[in-house]
Amino acid sequence: MAGTLIRPAPPETHPPSARGRMRWPWRTLLAAAGGLVLVLAFPGYDLVWLAPLGPAALALAVRAQRLRSGLWLGLVFGLAFFVPLLSWTGIYVGPVPWLALAVWEAAHLAVLGGALALTSGLRLWPVWGAALWVADEALRGRFVLGGFPWGRLGFSQTEGPLLALAAYGGVPLVSFAVALTGTLLAAAALALGRLWRPVAGQRRTAARTAALALAGVIAVPLVGALAWLPLPGPSLTEGGPTATVAVIQGDVPRAGLDFNAQRRAVLDNHVQRTLELAEQVAAGERPRPDVVIWPENSSDIDPYTNADAARQIDRAATAIDAPILVGAIVQGPGRFISNTAIVWDPANGPGDTYVKRHPVPFGEYVPARSFFRLFSSQVDRVHDQRAGDEVGVLDIGGVRLGDLICFEVVYDGLVGDVVDGGAGMIVVQTNNATFGYTDESAQQLAMSRLRAVEFGRSVVVAATSGISAIVAPDGSIQRSSELFTPAVFVEEIAQRDSTTVAQRLGAAPEWVLSAVGAAAVVAAARPGLLGRRGKGGA
Template sequence: MGAVVPDTLERAPDAPHPAPRVARGLRLPWRTLLAAAGGLLLLLAFPGSGVWALAPLGPAALALAVRGQRARGGAWLGLVFGLAFFVPLLSWSGIYVGAFPWLALAGWEALHLALLGAAAAATSRLPLWPLWGAALWVADEALRGRFVLGGFPWGRLGLSQTEGPFLSLAAFGGVPLVSFAVALTGTLLAAALVALRGGRGPALRAAALAAAGAVAVPVLGWLAWLPLPGPSLTEGGPTATVAVIQGDVPQPGLDFNERRRAVLDNHVARTFELAEAVTAGAQPRPDAVIWPENSSDIDPYLNEDAARQIGRAAAAIGAPILVGAVVDGPGRFISNTGIVWDPEDGPGDTYVKRHPVPLAEYVPARDFFRFFSDKVDLVRRDFVHGTEVGVLAMGGARVGDVICFEVVYDGLVRDVVEAGAGMIVVQTNNATFGYTDESEQQLAASRLRAVEFGRTVVVAATSGISAIVAPDGSLAARSELFEPAVFVEDVAQRDSTTLAERLGAAPEWTLTALGAGAVLAVAVPALARRRTRRSAA
């Protein structure tokens, strides 16, 4: 009676283990199906379906699938989970370039989940295994977000939480703490199910304890909302009136900027329309106007006509415009640049994108990657990596500029807030992903950042989704895909700091160390036993 729970809670980590009772009814094919189902359940929690409450069921399913398995079996189950999750989640990445780049990216991301599955299996018999399993999720995401080529932290557990109790935790430990809370809820649910199969007495008490923990985590999340800012855009500092222009593009796809002048003209035209509305008293005059990434793919430093059109728009609205431009140079490179264009003085402060996307904005080892796909040659010139943090002063606003996918990199967003940004701006161009869920998934990251740093986040997209996100992560305004849109809102320029900002990456590294420590607690005795057997032989 209760064989699983005493084995879990009392047995020494290096002692031999009987197969947990839950494993007897779950042979590998069933475990594989459970892992696949877990990946699909997690997918449903992400924008597109957006059922955020399903997110803990993903880690729960993986924990049950790998429970009692060896690392090799756990790796297989983690890979199945990862493919079931990442292949559909990242389908937008192949919408115009074919299946190979999409499946290669999804497969690469899934390999990290294979590592997670192996580690979770190896530690699944340790005391307090739900805690170590949740910490391993954070460790795995930390690895995936940094290596190789700077990593790609898309699809982290925390980025599924655009509302609900877990979202509040972003203000206390950033996306890693949200991921940990989601994973811990899931692994505690799994522990409750494991214990329930153990019978009566101690097993039922252990099940009740684990279930209580799974409830306590989101309850703590609800309580964590109490000291945080609400949905007001204007509280917390002096305000600046900010306008967002979504000019739209002639057509979606890789050729969205084939008519580059049309894209620029669209944003100029929407700005003139706003100026007419201001003159008529229908809209307040903005202090700053935000255009998206790629709003001028004609270099305004070299093309007098493009510069003239931008200057006319700035003069008409009577406010500086943050223009997203592709700028020639330095040298053989080009630069993805945000330019503050003043109505009187013309181009001023700039921000150059610090983390261009590998294989999309630059191609390392071009000959090697061309062997797999000639699509790399669509990137004719590589974008340079910027070096300066993007805090720009314009019209009384202190704009912390990040461009496109930079919003999912914790350190890049933290840098602009620490450098004094009173608001965060995400300039993006999603036209290359058509009518897919990519824009919704990217917007979700902006909503996490708003809570994490207690700042309003302004998203300006060429073709959508543009939005103004309040400091509590709610949407004050949003556009639809491939429709022109203009927003004007008063936005407080905040200088408060959240605990997440003060702690920086410490929560992530602490949780990563917990997970790594659990793996070492299993690996070191196992290696010692192997050496002993070899010596005896």
């Protein structure tokens, strides 16, 4: 059956030269345009409906091309996409790290372009192409230093019908739906182009193909719209017992790499905002929280070794009379530091902790430091962090929350671990001050919105300088802050224990779709391999 589905299509009747009418310059321009259009679907522009046009453009560009042409066109697409998308990485450290990361990410899309070119002659090629997008994202999110899965197609869908699919197959299924919509658009465009040919039989076949492809373009979002029906709505208080959660965004003295040059000022800002909240609670203006969430880097002074920092945190916890989840930088072990969330109880002081499990390469530790110092002295500003080895599920004030620190929200497995561990809500502690007034904060918040739908949980984002937010289980933002502005939220949030299909399936949809894409590549490459073997044997 598989051989029937993915066997090569019969050769076209028009001469080979007609297949190459779209010459290299135009294909290159089309690939570049596709990458740029895809950027517009992501936060900062939020034109989510444009997302399928990116895969559509790449599919058209590589159609009926050889492998090496596909590699080139995929690289062009990737550079046009990742260079602007990741521009925030170079805002304070210069262009070298930014462009190096963009080129590395684009190299993965070069591989994708080659695979799409190989499989473009197979029957049902739009399906195989969409599966290859998932496979490429799976590769990019795992390999070499743990991967960097930023810019996945699914993360563009912060609203609209395709977002619902996250509850059934996670980000991979959303990415597949976006890519499939795009490849079906490409198939429809190609078929409509063939309607102009003079052969009547070809016109009928092209009309039928175009109709089927356009029907698929309509069907994919329609399935997504229907998928919303059994899912939770925008309510924060339905689905389980509620807890009162406070989020503190204390702000920082300045943006940039030196945001923590006045580390005590950052800590004092969060203490002060908490003391102000305590006064409002005492006056009956706000409810008393069961738990208070401070962001990552809210105390870059190690409270275990600095008595004054510990006193200030004690002061805040005592005033609010609730445990505080403090984001702290802790010295040790040895030459390392630890990015640590500390449960700080008003009566007992520091208690349970969570240490970030996935430090960011080159941002929180530097592999092969002496080598990379040749390219930028900025690497010596990075103090190597130790990775934690325990899942971030913490019991705080009767609330069982799943803690993720900053970029950890982008990794499927880390988020799934905390929900599997019994978290009734998800907390993302983050510090985006090093990225200034860029789109990084909004791009990261989009990931939290996908996670809310994927696991049917409210997500609380506590950011040092913004964007802090409270996200409902349907991915809608119920509260959010401005960048570099102090903010305090207090909300009743249900502690849910429901299980989505995506949670039960785990990584299975990604592996299945990746395997489908890989099988298509093998099917497409096999005739050429057999032909070379035959010549060698002769």
